[in-house]
Every structure is written in C-alpha cells, then in structure tokens.
Amino acid sequence: MRNSIFFLLAVICSSAFAETRLPAVFSDGMVVQRDTQIAVWGRDEPGQRVSVRAGWVERTTTRADANGRRRLVLDTRGAGGPFMLTVKGSSRVERRDVLVGEVWFASGQSNMDMRMRGNTNQPIIGSNEAILHASNPRIRLFTAERQYFEEPMDDVVGEWMPATPASVKAFSAVGWFFAEKIETLVDVPVGIISSAWGGSNVESWIDAETLESFEHLGFREATANQPERRTPTLMYNGMLHPFIGYGIRGVIWYQGESNRARPGEYLELFPAMVESWREQWGIGDFPFYYAQIAPYDYGGG
Numbered sequence: 001m002r003n004s005i006f007f008l009l010a011v012i013c014s015s016a017f018a019e020t021r022l023p024a025v026f027s028d029g030m031v032v033q034r035d036t037q038i039a040v041w042g043r044d045e046p047g048q049r050v051s052v053r054a055g056w057v058e059r060t061t062t063r064a065d066a067n068g069r070r071r072l073v074l075d076t077r078g079a080g081g082p083f084m085l086t087v088k089g090s091s092r093v094e095r096r097d098v099l100v101g102e103v104w105f106a107s108g109q110s111n112m113d114m115r116m117r118g119n120t121n122q123p124i125i126g127s128n129e130a131i132l133h134a135s136n137p138r139i140r141l142f143t144a145e146r147q148y149f150e151e152p153m154d155d156v157v158g159e160w161m162p163a164t165p166a167s168v169k170a171f172s173a174v175g176w177f178f179a180e181k182i183e184t185l186v187d188v189p190v191g192i193i194s195s196a197w198g199g200s201n202v203e204s205w206i207d208a209e210t211l212e213s214f215e216h217l218g219f220r221e222a223t224a225n226q227p228e229r230r231t232p233t234l235m236y237n238g239m240l241h242p243f244i245g246y247g248i249r250g251v252i253w254y255q256g257e258s259n260r261a262r263p264g265e266y267l268e269l270f271p272a273m274v275e276s277w278r279e280q281w282g283i284g285d286f287p288f289y290y291a292q293i294a295p296y297d298y299g300g301g
Contacts, residue, residue, distance in 0.1 A: 002072075007257045015244060020053070020090050020091045021205060022042040024155055025156070026042070026229050027192070028095055028096055028159075029097045029140055030095065030142075031098075031140045031189055031191025031293055032191075033076060033103045034102065034188065037073050038076055039245045040072050040074060041071040041072070041245065042063040042069075042070060043069055046064055046065065046067065046068050046095050049062075049066060050062055050063065050072070051083075052074065052088075055084050055098070056077060057074050057075055059078075059138065069261070071079045071129060071245075072088040076100050076247070077100075079101045079102075081097075081189065082096070082135070083100070084096050088152075088243055095272070097122050099189035100187040101191065102189070103191040103193070103246070103248045104182070104190070104248060104250055106193065106251075106253075106287075107195050107255075109255045109258055110199060110256040111291070112172055113196035116173045117170065118170055125243075127173065130172045130177070134164065134167075136162075137163070138183055139162070139163040139183050140161065141161050141167055141175075142161070143158055144156040144157070144258045149234065151237060152207070152236070152237045152241040153241055153242050160285050163179075175253065179191075185213075193243060195240065197235060199229050200235050201229075202258075202270050203232040203269055204229060204231055204232060205240060205273055206232070206276060206279070207274065210272055210276040211232055214272065216217075217265045217269070219265055220232060222265075248281070248283070249286065249287065250287030253289070255290075255291055256301065260293060266292075
C-alpha cells in the first residue's frame with residue numbers, strides 16, 4: 001500500500017511537470033513581426049521533443065534542454081492572418097487569432113505609462129474622442145503588469161487584447177497614438193507592448209553586466225534607499241528581460257525626468273542602454289525613437 005501511494009504521487013508530480021508552457025507574450029491575439037525570423041520559446045519536460053506549427057510556415061521541431069527550456073525560430077513573410085500557432089510537446093498548446101504585422105515595444109516612465117483615461121489632474125487632450133472611435137481588430141495591445149526582481153525573469157503578467165474603447169482606455173496614451181498612426185500609414189496589423197513604470201530611472205532598465213562598466217558614475221550612491229523603480233537593474237529584470245527575443249520592429253521610449261538631477265550620468269547611461277538592448281535582442285540596430293524629458297518648469301533643478 002505504501003509503495004502504491006509513493007508511485008501515485010510520483011505519477012502526479014511527473015504529470016504536473018510534463019506540461020508545455022509559453023510565456024504570457026505568446027497569448028491568443030498576439031501579433032508577430034513580419035518579414036523576418038521570430039523566436040518562439042518556453043518550457044517543457046527536459047529532453048522532450050517539441051514541435052511548432054504556424055499557419056504561415058511549415059512545422060519545425062527541437063528538444064527541451066536539461067533545464068526544460070526550448071526555443072525555435074520561425075520565418076515570417078508578409079502581413080496577414082488570423083492564423084493559429086500550435087506548440088506540441090508534453091502537451092498541446094494552441095494560440096488563436098495570431099496576426100503577422102508590425103510590432104513595437106513601448107517603455108519608459110510616467111509619460112509612457114500614462115493611460116488614455118488620464119489622471120484627475122492630468123487629462124489627455126482628445127482622449128475621449130479617440131477612445132470612442134478606438135475599435136480596430138488589427139491593432140493589438142499588451143500591457144505588462146508592474147514587477148521587479150533581483151534576478152532576470154522569463155515571464156510577465158499580461159495578455160494581448162484587440163483595440164476596443166475599453167482596452168484602449170486602459171492603455172498607454174503615447175503607445176496607442178503611435179500604434180494607430182503606424183496602422184494607418186503602413187496598412188498592416190500592429191501590435192504594441194507597453195512595459196513602463198512611472199518614476200523609474202534609466203539605470204533601472206539596464207542589465208547588471210552593462211552597468212558594471214559605469215560604476216565610476218556613482219549612480220548606486222545616488223539611488224541608495226530609493227524605491228524599487230529607481231534601483232539599478234530591477235526594471236530590466238522584471239519588465240524587459242521577459243520580452244528580449246520577441247520579434248519587434250523597434251522601440252519607443254519616453255523617460256529622463258528621474259535622471260534630470262544627474263544629466264552627465266544620463267549622457268553615458270542612456271546610449272549604453274540602447275546599445276545593450278539592441279545587442280541582447282540580436283536583430284540588428286532596430287529603430288529606437290525617444291523623448292528624454294517633458295517640457296516642464298523644474299524651478300532650476
């Protein structure tokens with residue numbers, strides 16, 4: 001009887017582990033970057049053979065490594081969809097309503113994080129009219145929930161949502177207006193990922209290895225005893241690292257106010273951040289459009 005119980009527990013534990021998993025960014029309704037190679041990754045049982053089939057390309061296969069990680073690369077052609085993406089390993093995972101088009105990553109601090117609904121004392125000019133007419137199934141929105149960690153993470157909390165008045169109201173205002181303009185001008189599906197946190201500084205979005213080259217700047221002393229969003233590397237670990245490798249066309253960035261008291265440091269750290277993101281994504285020198293600071297009277301500070 002005792003051996004039977006142990007056997008049953010082993011089977012249950014094995015079954016629980018033997019599951020094909022995808023990060024949140026690979027959810028129903030996602031947009032993948034057109035005319036390139038995109039990575040699809042996740043976890044499974046170590047050594048498990050895993051196949052990925054997409055509606056626009058032939059099936060490809062690999063095996064999960066000793067840690068259960070697996071990664072495949074798929075070609076994408078022109079824009080289109082909706083398609084289905086199927087991952088089959090220990091279990092079968094399907095992602096429906098997948099579009100192929102243009103994908104952009106939006107990040108920074110409060111000016112990027114500001115939602116279309118605005119704040120009580122900070123309205124978004126023209127937002128009510130824009131929200132009312134926001135329904136567009138070809139524009140998909142992904143908002144990463146705020147999180148910070150001491151070590152690089154592989155996933156976030158969030159999901160892709162089609163543009164509707166309700167979803168746009170809760171999305172980044174800068175991100176929405178940018179996505180809407182791109183969809184109008186290029187006439188293809190557009191996906192935009194918002195991963196931003198108000199009050200964050202540039203060093204919080206840079207990985208620890210890159211920051212080692214800039215220890216002479218003294219930013220650690222300047223950020224000691226500061227909130228997590230102003231602690232070096234924590235935003236990178238929690239809100240950037242989970243997306244690195246996802247196919248994108250480029251980045252839009254709105255940040256700089258939290259570094260206004262240390263402009264000399266920002267002059268060195270910001271270009272280093274851009275360079276490190278491009279290097280880690282491994283897709284070349286993608287466009288990186290930025291606004292560094294808002295026009296505001298800081299009283300000479």
